[in-house]
Amino acid sequence: MFRFIAADLVRHRWGALAVAVLIALATALGVVVTLEERALRLGSARAAAAFDLVVGAPGSETQLVLSAVFLQPAPLTLLPGSVLAELLADPRVAYAAPVGFGDFSDDRPVVGTTQPLVDGLGGIAEGHTFMRLGEAVIGAAVPRALGETFHPMHGMAEARGGVHTAITYRIVGRLAPTGTMWDRAILVPIEAVWHTHAPDNYGHEGHRHEQEADAGRHDVAATGTTPADASPDSVQPRTIADAYKRRQESEAAGFDAPIRPSAVADPAAPGVPAIVVKPRTIADAYRLRQAYRTDHTLAVFPGEVLTRLYGTLGDARQILAFVALNAQILVAAAVLLVVLIHVLARRRQIGALRAFGAPRVVVFAMVWLEAVLVVGAGLVTGFLLGYGVALLLARKISVQTGVVLPVGFIAEDGGAFLLLFAACGLAALLPAALAYRQSPAAALRD
Amino acid sequence: MPDLDIRDLVVRFTGLERPALDIPELVLPAGAHVALTGPSGSGKTTFINIVTGLERPPAGRVAWGGTDIGRLGEGARDRWRATHVGLVMQEFHLFPGLSALENVLLPQRLAQFRLPPRLRAEAGRLLERVGIERPGQKIETLSRGQMQRVAVARALVARPGIIVADEPTASLDAEAGAAVAELLSALAGEVGATLLVATHDACLIAGMERVLHLEAGRLVPAASLPAASAPVSAAPAPAV
Numbered sequence: 023m024f025r026f027i028a029a030d031l032v033r034h035r036w037g038a039l040a041v042a043v044l045i046a047l048a049t050a051l052g053v054v055v056t057l058e059e060r061a062l063r064l065g066s067a068r069a070a071a072a073f074d075l076v077v078g079a080p081g082s083e084t085q086l087v088l089s090a091v092f093l094q095p096a097p098l099t100l101l102p103g104s105v106l107a108e109l110l111a112d113p114r115v116a117y118a119a120p121v122g123f124g125d126f127s128d129d130r131p132v133v134g135t136t137q138p139l140v141d142g143l144g145g146i147a148e149g150h151t152f153m154r155l156g157e158a159v160i161g162a163a164v165p166r167a168l169g170e171t172f173h174p175m176h177g178m179a180e181a182r183g184g185v186h187t188a189i190t191y192r193i194v195g196r197l198a199p200t201g202t203m204w205d206r207a208i209l210v211p212i213e214a215v216w217h218t219h220a221p222d223n224y225g226h227e228g229h230r231h232e233q234e235a236d237a238g239r240h241d242v243a244a245t246g247t248t249p250a251d252a253s254p255d256s257v258q259p260r261t262i263a264d265a266y267k268r269r270q271e272s273e274a275a276g277f278d279a280p281i282r283p284s285a286v287a288d289p290a291a292p293g294v295p296a297i298v299v300k301p302r303t304i305a306d307a308y309r310l311r312q313a314y315r316t317d318h319t320l321a322v323f324p325g326e327v328l329t330r331l332y333g334t335l336g337d338a339r340q341i342l343a344f345v346a347l348n349a350q351i352l353v354a355a356a357v358l359l360v361v362l363i364h365v366l367a368r369r370r371q372i373g374a375l376r377a378f379g380a381p382r383v384v385v386f387a388m389v390w391l392e393a394v395l396v397v398g399a400g401l402v403t404g405f406l407l408g409y410g411v412a413l414l415l416a417r418k419i420s421v422q423t424g425v426v427l428p429v430g431f432i433a434e435d436g437g438a439f440l441l442l443f444a445a446c447g448l449a450a451l452l453p454a455a456l457a458y459r460q461s462p463a464a465a466l467r468d
Numbered sequence: 469m470p471d472l473d474i475r476d477l478v479v480r481f482t483g484l485e486r487p488a489l490d491i492p493e494l495v496l497p498a499g500a501h502v503a504l505t506g507p508s509g510s511g512k513t514t515f516i517n518i519v520t521g522l523e524r525p526p527a528g529r530v531a532w533g534g535t536d537i538g539r540l541g542e543g544a545r546d547r548w549r550a551t552h553v554g555l556v557m558q559e560f561h562l563f564p565g566l567s568a569l570e571n572v573l574l575p576q577r578l579a580q581f582r583l584p585p586r587l588r589a590e591a592g593r594l595l596e597r598v599g600i601e602r603p604g605q606k607i608e609t610l611s612r613g614q615m616q617r618v619a620v621a622r623a624l625v626a627r628p629g630i631i632v633a634d635e636p637t638a639s640l641d642a643e644a645g646a647a648v649a650e651l652l653s654a655l656a657g658e659v660g661a662t663l664l665v666a667t668h669d670a671c672l673i674a675g676m677e678r679v680l681h682l683e684a685g686r687l688v689p690a691a692s693l694p695a696a697s698a699p700v701s702a703a704p705a706p707a708v
């Protein structure tokens with residue numbers, strides 16, 4: 023019987039292969055959708071775990087979370103320095119740390135913050151934390167060595183915005199891996215960011231923040247087109263750049279100064295786009311969120327915002343799953359048709375088997391088994407293929423964003439697999455029944 | 469070896485006003501070698517399908533050795549045929565991808581949980597007997613004459629008491645047909661089986677002890693046939 027099935031499969035190997043591939047692709051489609059959505063949900067939830075409460079200026083809650091937690095570049099309105107001072111003094115706050123983004127080094131976000139966030143992200147794995155203005159701590163996935171130096175840019179590299187070329191940070195430490203975007207970030211003291219952007223430092227920089235504040239959110243690339251190189255007038259930019267550079271160089275010496283943690287507690291300190299707050303208790307978290315939902319500030323639970331986002335994501339997933347399901351049903355129908363046609367085309371052969379003495383149950387079992395073998399091979403391949411593709415996709419996303427997406431099957435998937443297998447087994451009964459009912463006399467006649 | 473006893477067998481097909489087969493009485497002794505002749509469409513294949521249990525007789529009695537196969541269910545008829553009948557058809561119904569030996573053994577393999585070793589030996593012996601030199605040769609690489617000889621070996625391997633062939637030489641050239649015809653009667657004689665062959669082939673008819681002639685579903689005396697093979701116990705029926 024198995025010999026016969028094997029011979030038959032070998033004879034119809036291309037057809038069988040096509041059917042199996044079709045099933046594998048349809049299955050893989052569903053598997054990828056399911057695994058990737060789950061991985062995205064788990065991965066982003068993990069990424070937000072260190073961020074209980076985020077305070078920013080009024081605007082989009084989603085954008086605030088995306089920028090503060092996922093370091094997605096967006097020019098946010100600055101919060102006045104007094105808000106951070108106020109939060110630091112609040113007894114309900116375990117710690118509050120600024121997240122000052124906007125600068126980049128080789129497309130990696132350079133984020134100004136303070137020690138509590140360094141600790142909150144998991145601490146230093148190698149070297150030591152920043153202690154001077156010109157010191158930087160890199161995320162686990164930043165391919166730089168301790169001791170290297172870099173000059174941050176305002177805006178992404180391709181935008182070639184205002185260049186802080188004179189500012190030099192030296193890498194002194196590396197964060198423990200977090201499996202989040204922060205693995206790709208470079209952390210510097212917020213004071214250093216202020217130092218390079220503060221109005222008293224250089225009027226142009228301060229002015230730009232005001233512009234950003236006025237214009238609300240707009241593209242980083244747009245803010246990147248500063249007079250430094252975008253102007254067709256070639257004399258003026260050079261003068262500004264020169265003046266700027268000279269000033270920066272004169273200040274470079276000051277970058278060796280130790281950081282003053284107390285500087286952030288100063289109500290007169292410059293503004294920051296977002297503040298990460300660790301409340302002492304859950305009740306405190308709710309009270310703080312209430313207290314900082316005002317006309318001038320916005321407080322959000324990243325977890326909550328993400329949940330809302332997943333809601334939308336979930337809808338998208340349902341649509342995707344619906345599409346995948348329909349594709350699968352179509353494939354299943356097509357496959358069933360192909361198998362039926364195959365069995366019909368072979369009813370002579372099948373009927374003859376009975377005429378020459380094969381019991382009809384054996385004929386039935388043979389047709390069923392052969393169909394299940396092909397379909398089952400397709401199913402298993404589809405699951406493996408789907409897993410592989412999901413893994414590759416997750417790795418790609420991880421390389422791009424730093425967020426580790428945990429791709430994996432759960433027990434439920436095993437159930438789904440068995441269910442699918444059972445459904446295939448049931449569907450295969452149809453051609454088998456057809457073979458069972460095939461009259462041997464009619465099979466021999468035509 | 470069972471004898472065949474047919475009473476009041478009438479087979480009708482929808483769309484045909486005349487019955488395709490109408491045999492009031494026919495008795496064939498066990499071990500007889502009988503040719504079934506008649507023009508195309510006279511009911512030879514229908515007759516063979518009925519007496520081998522491939523189709524259920526709708527009316528009348530068709531009994532082999534006292535077993536009325538019309539009273540058997542479909543599964544029981546299959547089992548009865550598997551143990552008692554060896555079939556050779558005009559088309560060989562061999563299975564591509566399998567060797568000659570595998571083809572001879574295939575129905576037995578499918579019917580039995582474990583193939584008895586003596587069947588394998590018998591298959592080898594039969595293949596040798598019908599002149600197939602390489603039992604391991606893939607069936608699709610054989611000539612048509614060789615294929616029909618493999619089919620003959622397959623019909624005989626389970627040692628059936630009844631061997632039935634439907635135009636076994638019709639799709640072969642004269643030489644190959646003669647070889648198959650000779651093998652059929654010789655092998656049936658060796659095992660003492662009842663042999664029933666529907667054929668037009670004069671060479672095949674000549675080797676038979678009896679001839680049944682069908683005309684439009686009825687058995688008629690075959691006047692033009694050799695005297696030795698005049699039908700013995702066929703009830704005389706008027707020609708239409």
Ligand SMILES: Nc1ncnc2c1ncn2[C@@H]1O[C@H](COP(=O)(O)OP(=O)(O)O)[C@@H](O)[C@H]1O
Binds near residue numbers: 482
């Ligand atoms: N399944 C069937 N349905 C309808 N008519 C049939 C069927 N099988 C055979 N016949 C008819 O019965 C007659 C006898 O056919 P058959 O037994 O095949 O003749 P032979 O084998 O002698 O050529 C023919 O007229 C044929 O058309």
Ligand SMILES: [Mg+2]
Binds near residue numbers: 512513514634
């Ligand atoms: Mg015929």
